[in-house]
Amino acid sequence: MEDTKRMFWNEPNSKSYGIPTVSIPRLSYKDPLADKLIANMKPVVLTDTNLVGSAMKWDSHYLQENLGDSPCTVYLSKTHKFKYFDANQTKKCDNDFSPPTEQIVMRFQEFVKRLKSWKEGDKRLYMQEPLNEKILKSLQLVNDILTFNWGWARMQQKQNNWGPLTTNLLMISTQGNVTPAHFDNQHNLFAQIYGYKRFILFPPEDYDKLYPHPVWHPHDRQSQVDFDYPDYTKFPKFHDIKGHEALLGPGDVLYLPLYWWHHVESLLQTHFTISLNFWYKAGPNLCLSDSTLYPLEGYQKMAIMRNVEKMLVEALRDVNEVGPLLRTILEGRYN
Numbered sequence: 001m002e003d004t005k006r007m008f009w010n011e012p013n014s015k016s017y018g019i020p021t022v023s024i025p026r027l028s029y030k031d032p033l034a035d036k037l038i039a040n041m042k043p044v045v046l047t048d049t050n051l052v053g054s055a056m057k058w059d060s061h062y063l064q065e066n067l068g069d070s071p072c073t074v075y076l077s078k079t080h081k082f083k084y085f086d087a088n089q090t091k092k093c094d095n096d097f098s099p100p101t102e103q104i105v106m107r108f109q110e111f112v113k114r115l116k117s118w119k120e121g122d123k124r125l126y127m128q129e130p131l132n133e134k135i136l137k138s139l140q141l142v143n144d145i146l147t148f149n150w151g152w153a154r155m156q157q158k159q160n161n162w163g164p165l166t167t168n169l170l171m172i173s174t175q176g177n178v179t180p181a182h183f184d185n186q187h188n189l190f191a192q193i194y195g196y197k198r199f200i201l202f203p204p205e206d207y208d209k210l211y212p213h214p215v216w217h218p219h220d221r222q223s224q225v226d227f228d229y230p231d232y233t234k235f236p237k238f239h240d241i242k243g244h245e246a247l248l249g250p251g252d253v254l255y256l257p258l259y260w261w262h263h264v265e266s267l268l269q270t271h272f273t274i275s276l277n278f279w280y281k282a283g284p285n286l287c288l289s290d291s292t293l294y295p296l297e298g299y300q301k302m303a304i305m306r307n308v309e310k311m312l313v314e315a316l317r318d319v320n321e322v323g324p325l326l327r328t329i330l331e332g333r334y335n
């Protein structure tokens, strides 16, 4: 009951977490400031890229026509949260890890049927499936994708030294679903197609305020802090967090830089939301070299911390020895 009570959303249809935020700039892609922000790995909402213009007609009926019997990955959750976990890492948790969501594969038409009949109190649904040859059987859909504004996307990729495009993740979420705060190690052009999503972003240097799970944990890259019930005793620095907020509507594209934390909500204006992201691998500037500029940026320090943790897990072989060894290095010497 408590969770549902807290589910009450105040205007504009979104929960207030008591986190002070500033607005992420909303600019035309023609504005020179837009490219400057992207070049400096700062988030920006672009209002007129037409990146996925040909997908603006994608609604549940059209997608059902064109994805019909394709198998798609659907997550089910008893709460509004869809906290990602890597099922391959659960064995290191001496089985006291309980997955917060179920992951099932169902035909797209089955998913749409359940999506349409979904009501508050049912298990929530979140379809997340990469666009690839496995599901792209309709020429109409392939043509839609071919007519994305690839020229602009490729120009961003090239002029900002991003690595290759790895994924276009198609996401269809029941209203009110939340993807809790986490970071990804890829640059992201996040295109909103139907409905509205609220993003709260935090820079990489807020690592110490968001307390990510250990790198070996199934929830690696996810914040340990439950924004609905923050444990300020365990995570005191969360108290000082400040966010960067944006509301994305149909046609908007958010540039979400590599290693920037993001909390994402599907708002209640529509029964479901449709989004498509473009994930690009990090470019060469993530590796330190003679041409690296100092002092290092937050995202570079984050990469170093992750590598140190991974190296220790591999060297010690017992994840329970990592903490004591780090404390031995730190205590009375670096603190």
Ligand SMILES: C[C@@H](CC(=O)O)C(=O)C(=O)O
Pocket (backbone or CB within 6 Å): 171, 178, 179, 184, 188, 190, 197, 262, 264, 265, 275, 277
């Ligand atoms: C799945 C998505 C968040 C959302 O839209 O729920 C995300 O984290 C990303 O695109 O990096």
Ligand SMILES: [Zn+2]
Pocket (backbone or CB within 6 Å): 182, 183, 184, 262
């Ligand atoms: Zn993400």
